[in-house]
Amino acid sequence: MGRAPCCEKMGLKKGPWTTEEDKVLVAHIQRHGHGNWRALPKQAGLLRCGKSCRLRWINYLRPDIKRGNFSKEEEDTIIHLHELLGNRWSAIAARLPGRTDNEIKNVWHTYLKKRLDAPAQGGHVAASGGKKHKKPKSAKKPAAAAAAAPPASPERSASSSVTESSMASSVAEEHGNAGISSASASASASVCAKEESSFTSASEEFQIDDSFWSETLSMPLDGYDVSMEPGDAFVAPPSADDMDYWLGVFMESGEAQDLPQI
DNA sequence: AAAAGTGGCAACCGCCGTTCT
DNA sequence: CAGAACGGCGGTTGCCACTTT
Structure with a gap:
């Protein structure tokens, strides 16, 4: 109008x-x-x-x-979160400070998906170029x-x-x-x-210590029974489509300190 | 050393939910 | 209240660098 x-x-x-x-x-x-x-x-x-x-x-x-290569911890986090959230890249990105949904999506499609598809090969196909060691663009x-x-x-x-x-x-x-x-x-x-x-993180120069990753990796699966098999499509818990639900998950899990006070 | 093949990444496209007039 | 605009998201594509032959 x-x-x-x-x-x-x-x-x-x-x-x-x-x-x-x-x-x-x-x-x-x-x-x-x-x-x-x-x-x-x-x-x-x-x-x-x-x-x-x-x-x-x-x-x-x-x-x-x-910018730069994804660490093993970050990759594992993405895999874990993908099991939980499915292709909700923005939601996954929200848990990876400094990483964007687009970047995570790219990493998933280029490395992690293959890594899961071929677990036998086992190795950590790092984003740092498991095979090609490509120079950073x-x-x-x-x-x-x-x-x-x-x-x-x-x-x-x-x-x-x-x-x-x-x-x-x-x-x-x-x-x-x-x-x-x-x-x-x-x-x-x-x-x-x-x-x-992200803004608060920015001012802290993005030093993500190990505790962040250990918390991140252990939190969702331990704290919540999502009862799903790896690789399953995202099975939404009640009202799980509501981001408030996930916000609540994060808050309850003690991750709240990583989020801004709203 | 050159050509062909492969893979990664930046950007676009289209859809959907929300907001505004 | 209805319709249009806006913001955001996920899927997909195209270009280019790197590896392999």
């Missing part, structure tokens, strides 16, 4: 993001937050769809993103980006850990002001939990 028409795709750019676009997006979010993703590209002067901006920010530009240069972006996107040149980049840390500080407001405006408690937990 009174709303602006949804992102008209005319003239909008697609494909890999350039360094310049990244900078513009980060700078804009630093200043204004991301109250309205649809309007953001226009306000920032980006020829991108709002969705694209959001994805870029969530998955790569956010200051609290933890630092040189992947999109054809379109190559022209506009000098060497490589920031997150690619510093792919081991974005948290180490000065840009990221500065954004982290700024985001405490700009981003939180929009995050807290979100109606979804789960989203808030996810976002804000």
